Amino acid sequence: MKKLYVHPLPVRIWHWINASSVVSLILTGVQIRYVGLIDVMSLELAVSLHNWIGFLLLGNFFLWLSFYLFSGKIGTYHPELSPKKYYAEAWRQVRYYGWGIFRGAPNPHHISPGNKFNPLQKVSYQIIMLLVLPAQIVTGVLLWDVERFSSTVTLLGGVRVVDTVHVLIFIFFAGFLFIHVYLATLGHTASAHIKAMFTGYEETDDEPGAAEPERDTKEARPLVVAPMVSTQLH
Amino acid sequence: MQALAKVLVVDDDAVVGRSFDRVLTDKGYDVSTAMNGQEALNKFAGGHHDVVFTDIKMPGMNGIEVAQRIKQSSPRTPVVVVTGYGTPTAEAEAAAIGVSEFLHKPLLPETIEEIMDRLMRKPEVEEKEAEAATAAEEKTASRGLGRTLKNIGLFFAAPFIGLAYFIAFPFIGLGMLLWHGVTALRHRSATK
Helix, strand or coil: CEEEECCCHHHHHHHHHHHHHHHHHHHHHHHHHCECCECCCCHHHHHHHHHHHHHHHHHHHHHHHHHHHHCCCHHHHCCCCCHHHHHHHHHHHHHHHHCHHHHCCCCCCCCECCECCCHHHHHHHHHHHHHHHHHHHHHHHHHHCCCCCHHHHHHCCCHHHHHHHHHHHHHHHHHHHHHHHHHHCCCCCCCHHHHHHHHCEEEECCCCCCCCCCCCCCCCCCCCCCCCCCCCCC | CCCCCEEEEECCCHHHHHHHHHHHHHCCCEEEEECCHHHHHHHHHHCCCCEEEECCCCCCCCHHHHHHHHHHHCCCCCEEEEECCCCHHHHHHHHHHCCCEEEECCCCHHHHHHHHHHHHHHHHHHHHHHHHHHHHHHHHHCCCHHHHHHHHHHHHHHHHHHHHHHHHHHHHHHHHHHHHHHHHHHHHHHHC
8 A cells, every 4th residue: 555645734734624615605505595495594693604605616716726727736637638538537537437437447547746646537627617606706896796796697697697606516515525525435445535625645455356265175265257348256 | 448458367266266367357457367386487589468367385496586587687577466465575565566555355346446447547546657757847937927827717617517417427328338338248148
């Protein structure tokens, strides 16, 4: 088991501030949206908290952006420009998540400090961090002071349009949280990736089959591979 | 994956050879098998092989000796030891010879494909690493504004390119499923 330093300190700080901000924004957002149905706190308090945390998230986003733009780690978010290569790698990852992982196959993506995301993660985070989150921040700021930004709001189709976009993205983030947490438990132990987000070190095992038990007699030896690709014999 | 890369599988159990053949032929590899060490060395001497998989416990010459003799005659050829009796001593011997992988049975088809993909990629990866090192040197020599702008441009273009990939993915995925289905059907009718 090797340890690789994959998550630098600024990224870890950003990640946990971002995570707690998003959860708090979802909770206060639900309270604002369903006032009367849910009364955990007053509407005024929910709106005030939502605004403050929203600006914290905005500032945190610019910290993240500055880190990636100016630290030499910008390649982490660079796109794969060859569709053929991208789909070949993404397909292997899909096969792993949909099939191989349940049969103990090794992860086709080998994590490294310069290549920490698998092809599916890479595209997801490119879209989320540089398209979806900025859209949520912009619509949030517009809704924070509709009068001040009335011309922009009108240009975008009015408050209802901006509000709808904001709520749709909020629903997306609420759903994404579950997927994100589930995928975070798919390391070599359920807590390995989560621990790595505190320590910075990911543990990798590049020796498939190393955990297989030794066998004592030739007669007891199993087939190397199953007769059919889809069947595993022991 | 390189098409028609040649793989030699050495195992006294014919079923093992056939299983490797089935998995790797589907993936475009040219698989030949040998039932013992001497036959393996003859086949290896008779034609170029890109990768060799060998069992350890075989009548006559054992797999470690096979691996050693192959590495002596062709140091750059990756040799993978596959065994049901992996002792630390055997593993240490194999490592000293310079085998690429030491695997324990049973193996999943996916594991074999993965190993092959990795081994066939290795020269490519080494080449890329060398290119990356050269690029890094060039970068330190001339940290041009152009490169910075290109990096920033790629960074901000990434979500749009990613979105295009994402939108096209279901269609590409369905196409790949179809292709896999047709390949499996063809293989099935060919084996009947």
